[in-house]
Amino acid sequence: MTNQLLATTENANNQNSQYTSLNDPEIANVVAHINEEHLDELLGFLSVFTSLSTAELDHVDAQITDIYAEGITIQTRQKNSKYQPANAQDNSLHDQSFFINFATPISQFDDLQAQYILLKQRADKKLGKKTIKLTKQVFDVQNSYNVSKNMLRLELSMPSLNSDTPLNNTAKLSNTKGATISTSVPTNEAGYAYLFDLEHNAMTNALMTDSIDANKADDNAVNDSEKNNVRPARPHCYYTLRKAWHTDDGIRAWVDVFLHGDTPGGNWAAALKTGETVVTKREFPEKVEHLRDGQAVLIVDETSMPTAARLLELWSNPTPPLVICVTQDADDQSYFDTVKMRSSLDSISYDNSNISIDNKIDCDTETHGNDHFTILPIVTNQANSGSDLATLIDSTLGDYLTDNPLQIDKVWGALEANTTKALRPLLRERLELSRTDVVVKVYWRHD
Ligand SMILES: Cc1cc2nc3c(=O)[nH]c(=O)nc-3n(C[C@H](O)[C@H](O)[C@H](O)COP(=O)(O)OP(=O)(O)OC[C@H]3O[C@@H](n4cnc5c(N)ncnc54)[C@H](O)[C@@H]3O)c2cc1C
The missing domain is CATH 3.40.50.80 (Nucleotide-binding domain of ferredoxin-NADP reductase (FNR) module)
Known part of the structure; x- marks a missing residue:
């Protein structure tokens, strides 16, 4: 698998004929977003998947130039910084292109995120860095209250620890129905973010209404198209783990949600009730080292x-x-x-x-x-x-x-x-x- 990730150094023009173009108008936005926000990731890819040395990478900027079905092209550019040491003027890396293969070629735009995340996970692992996780976690809502005028604190819990598991950040937990799930909640990290699944609660609420209505009269039950109407305007939203700590019966956590009007994230948080579950589907550490x-x-x-x-x-x-x-x-x-x-x-x-x-x-x-x-x-x-x-x-x-x-x-x-x-x-x-x-x-x- 690792071999598939080995990079080849190519001339950018040759790559166009070698790789399969993704004819999706969204690609340009993704390229712009990655170049604007994720330069450190691109440098990480170059460090792990090419033969460029750390010293060489110190002197370059990197940009994705295109995304193909098989992978991405990254171009290096000499850093143009006035704070750069005088002896760093090596132009050999100027405008070089590198091709980084995805583990599996993608056939549609929707698969891109998963392949990009896989590249990131592999690069971070090799670099010894904490990385993004695509894990589903389930928390129970314990309470919610305002901690300042517009900041709502959600107090969440994870089910109790199994008695034979160590009390550390990664543990096997059993939920209230007795099922065992593997989970980890970082108690010593600042800015650890979870992608909360807003649809989970909208759907749960719709199903509850459905079943209550069905008990009253089958004819009035919520049908599938009505359920589509309950989908929130955004399916998910990032919120930070404000703090997490161990208790006698498991893990407690705070998530603080800024309420700024009638918005999907704020409405979701404000409507949560004690005993409901909230589900997260992705998590990643903040860059604070x-x-x-x-x-x-x-x-x-x-x-x-x-x-x-x-x-x-x-x-x-x-x-x-x-x-x-x-x-x-x-x-x-x-x-x-x-x-x-x-x-x-x-x-x-x-x-x-x-x-x-x-x-x-x-x-x-x-x-x-x-x-x-x-x-x-x-x-x-x-x-x-x-x-x-x-x-x-x-x-x-x-x-x-x-x-x-x-x-x-x-x-x-x-x-x-x-x-x-x-x-x-x-x-x-x-x-x-x-x-x-x-x-x-x-x-x-x-x-
Ligand atoms: C890694 C990460 C961690 C985050 N952690 C937290 C956190 O712990 N707590 C938290 O509250 N938010 C956090 N956010 C921000 C939160 O995800 C966004 O503010 C999100 O857009 C809120 O969704 P919404 O449904 O309320 O509004 P949206 O659906 O995004 O937008 C609806 C409307 O509200 C406006 N809007 C959105 N956010 C704001 C804002 N902050 N102030 C004013 N207007 C706004 C938009 O412009 C739009 O007009 C985090 C974001 C990231 C990426």
Whole structure:
């Protein structure tokens, strides 16, 4: 199997005739998305499936140029970074193309995701990295309550551990019906995300209604086409494992869902009742390894506050981070009030002043001793999206650094797609950092 993944170095023009084109208009979007958001994965593929050395890869950028039924072409380009060392000017990798075979050629667009994920899993395994999993997990809903004005906490549980299994992160569990399922819930990871199956609950509710109606009168039972109508506008949605821990009878977990109006994800979360099950179908770790040392800044909106909160609780870097917290509503800034950094002796206090989107009101932030993180609150009174927000975040950070001279070494953030796209280059420029030290993820897209 591994042999099938060996890469061949080819001239890009020759590949067109050698491989089968996928005539699907979606391919261009997938290529653009991967190139924009997943450069690190492409470099991982080149590292594992080609003979390029780590030193060579340090000096190149990579781009997918096309996706065929048999695999993907990746082109390398000399990095054009002004922060690159002078002796790194090796042009030999400029514009080279590499073909990476899928394990199994795909026959239709719908199979692409599975083959791409397989490549990623293989590459991550060889690189010793945690990777995406396509596992189904079932949690029971225990409770739900607001932890700030618009943040709903789902308290979930996993069934009790079998007595003969070790109490670690991976365990065999038996559910309430006695069936045994293999499961793992990371208790020591920040930003671990699950893809929740919203259709599971819509269908379960429809079936319940169906069976109640069927008991009343068979003629009125919900038919298949009516069931199609109950499908939510989106079939699934990513939410982060805010925190998980072992209890006497299994595993407990929090998932914090930002409610922002009448939307499929929020409606799903708000409608969940104690005793219902929720199902996840994919999970992946967040990219936070670079935060182990150096002065870090975390940049979050409501969707990434749960990741930042867990990062703080598990913080092992000796230097506490600066947290830029952007919320639409001032009342959601209190989300961090109860979050304690692993090493902190007491909780942070901060001035929750507004910074309006036009920057009229200044932000007063106290700097605390070494055990404390500092929060720079930004309250926008509007949905946190677009490039204007990136400019506001960048200038707020700039103002803070003028008053509090700090050398920022690392950035982690997760925001709306257009904000993220605009913010990355601003931060790299301002902080003079490389792409690997500035990780700003897309957590949602504004329609
Ligand atoms: C890895 C990962 C982890 C995530 N973790 C969390 C988490 O722990 N908690 C959490 O709440 N979210 C989290 N998200 C974000 C969440 O998946 C998205 O916000 C998702 O779009 C919400 O779905 P929805 O049905 O509410 O809205 P959608 O169906 O996506 O959109 C409906 C409307 O709401 C707007 N909209 C969507 N999201 C927002 C928003 N945040 N603010 C304002 N308007 C919005 C859209 O522009 C659209 O107009 C995560 C995303 C990723 C990728």
